[in-house]
Amino acid sequence: DAGVTQSPTHLIKTRGQHVTLRCSPISGHKSVSWYQQVLGQGPQFIFQYYEKEERGRGNFPDRFSARQFPNYSSELNVNALLLGDSALYLCASSLSGGGDTQYFGPGTRLTVL
Amino acid sequence: AQSVTQLGSHVSVSEGALVLLRCNYSSSVPPYLFWYVQYPNQGLQLLLKYTSAATLVKGINGFEAEFKKSETSFHLTKPSAHMSDAAEYFCAVIPRGGNNRLAFGKGNQVVVIP
Numbered sequence: 170d171a172g173v174t175q176s177p178t179h180l181i182k183t184r185g186q187h188v189t190l191r192c193s194p195i196s197g198h199k200s201v202s203w204y205q206q207v208l209g210q211g212p213q214f215i216f217q218y219y220e221k222e223e224r225g226r227g228n229f230p231d232r233f234s235a236r237q238f239p240n241y242s243s244e245l246n247v248n249a250l251l252l253g254d255s256a257l258y259l260c261a262s263s264l265s266g267g268g269d270t271q272y273f274g275p276g277t278r279l280t281v282l
Numbered sequence: 283a284q285s286v287t288q289l290g291s292h293v294s295v296s297e298g299a300l301v302l303l304r305c306n307y308s309s310s311v312p313p314y315l316f317w318y319v320q321y322p323n324q325g326l327q328l329l330l331k332y333t334s335a336a337t338l339v340k341g342i343n344g345f346e347a348e349f350k351k352s353e354t355s356f357h358l359t360k361p362s363a364h365m366s367d368a369a370e371y372f373c374a375v376i377p378r379g380g381n382n383r384l385a386f387g388k389g390n391q392v393v394v395i396p
Binding site: 214 | 385389
């Protein structure tokens with residue numbers, strides 16, 4: 170079975186631009202979560218979606234938004250990019266919520282110049 | 283809010299020696315506890331998970347972790363380190379009865395010395 174997939178693998182943008190990152194969960198999983206991992210740190214929670222509804226949001230500015238589609242795939246959007254947005258963005262899927270194990274994709278490495 | 287403490291960002295261990303990575307959590311109700319491993323330029327891979335069935339949890343690649351409520355700890359061990367164990371290890375928690383957001387520790391970068 171395919172694991173969590175993310176696209177693109179790498180991305181280079183300049184300050185002020187907009188970026189869209191994509192995630193496809195494991196088949197049968199209905200929850201998708203997004204995390205930001207800055208170099209040398211543990212991942213930080215950004216969003217969780219379950220059944221196409223936002224179930225949680227971390228301490229990130231409104232420039233960050235996300236959505237989940239009927240097929241349970243998800244997009245993370247970041248507007249007005251800042252240098253500090255450079256990070257590895259990880260997507261994780263789980264069956265539902267409430268402590269279910271989250272399985273991570275390989276991530277998208279975003280570099281903002 | 284839940285927090286996780288991992289001490290010692292870099293851990294060096296000789297090949298064949300015991301690997302011990304410490305994790306402490308801060309909550310009165312034991313959360314769900316996880317250990318993940320991250321190899322260079324990759325995502326996170328689940329090593330093991332504590333729910334409440336057993337205090338000693340066995341994971342992949344010969345790793346295991348023991349939950350100790352009295353110490354609010356969930357330390358990760360492996361009896362004999364291999365070169366392939368060189369990676370970054372993260373302890374993480376999810377509070378029970380709450381949302382599904384993982385809260386991670388800062389991680390331990392494990393270096394295996396031949």
